[in-house]
Amino acid sequence: MTEQFSRRDFLSTSSQAGLAAMFAGVAPTVLVGADASPDGKPAVLGGTAMNQSSYSAWPILQGDEEKEMLKVLKSGRWFRNHFGSEVPLFEEEYAKMCGAKFCVATNSGTSALVSALAALDIGPGDEVITTPYTFIATINSILGHFALPVLVDVDIDTFQVDGKLADAACTENTRCLMPVHIGGYPANMDDFVEVGKKRNIRVIEDACQGHFGEWRGKKFGTLGDAGCFSFQVSKNIPSGEGGAVLTNDEMLADRIYRSHYNCVGRRSGPNDYTHGVVRGLNHRMTEFQGALLRVQMKHTAQYVPIREANGRYLNKLLAEIPGVIPAKLDDRVTMNAWHLYMFRIDPEKFGINRSLFLKALNAERIPSGGGYGHGDWVEFVRRTYDTPAGKRVYPKPVLDKWEERVRHLPQFEKVYSQTVWLQQNMLLGPKTNMEIIADAIRRIQKNAAEIAKG
């Protein structure tokens, strides 16, 4: 094992409170006997598990939450429209932290996407280009407007939606490009911005997994026309539920605000009740969410360099193991967001398929999964529009034609069936934790033939 160093680096980037919380309940790493070495027998075949410690909990309480939330509770000001309210302060702080001009806070990431699409007047028959490799909320935000999600294939190296294919998939009905930064790794935003400009189509980033990430030094979610975030409890800035839209376009900011606020507009001075400018609903964030989020936002920034150092280190270690292919980080990624750590298992080169691999890795006490189990998007969209209104807007020949465009996604199929996810909190420990993960995977690979026999 290499030096126990990263403790020091780690201390320099972490607050005491954060550190204490991070290691609360974490037993020291004790390797029991020779069996728990990379050369020992895999745990799935009866050996000692490689990992003998536990990972950081998530979310992590930072200490000020109780005080700040009680303040809101006792003030009786539970709604955003007071002088000095938490939600407008959060919007100001988040916009500033991300380098965006405007922010509209919402009650979820899904609401952020829905509000942004409403602001663009997306409706029945409109096409929104996006990725099949995403959480169902991306697709639902499009279906919620009765629009058509046009799925284009992913880049096999980065696992992200391919901007060049997005260009080719545009038709006269395409109204929006919605790249997703899945796993907190960025979609190629140079490509998407270029296609958007060339075709005069707006770009909305689903940055719900992309907090703190940077492409060419600019934060994810500020590269397109608008960027949507989620603060659901698993995300890298958590508040249970919550969301936000960022934009630099004042007109768009006004429309997003209206769409999240039952059409009511914000300007300087009193609210603007000119309704009917844009379709509106209520997607507002509560003051409790705002108070919690302001504390979490400030403190979770400390974890960003830790994940970045550990994630890149793990990339290096795993790339040396036959059949293990970490998701590639483009040179333009100046800071990855690491909502997940993602790698592919090539079953031929590795020796076993993903499902056997996951069983073996979990036996080594390294919690891991295969990602979303949403099944078939074509089936899902067909079922969703199998209603009287759905059939009126999308009669069978229209959906048949759409299916021809989105059915064949070979790179996605590969990524979907071969990718392994580790949760972001596993990147929050010392560097040696990365070595234990790599050792466990190496051990599984070396014994793949035996594991395959069962």
Ligand SMILES: *Cc1c(COP(=O)(O)O)cnc(C)c1O
């Ligand atoms: C979490 C997430 C959403 C939705 O966010 P919620 O806050 O859960 O509504 C949308 N897109 C992606 C990619 C997500 O990961």
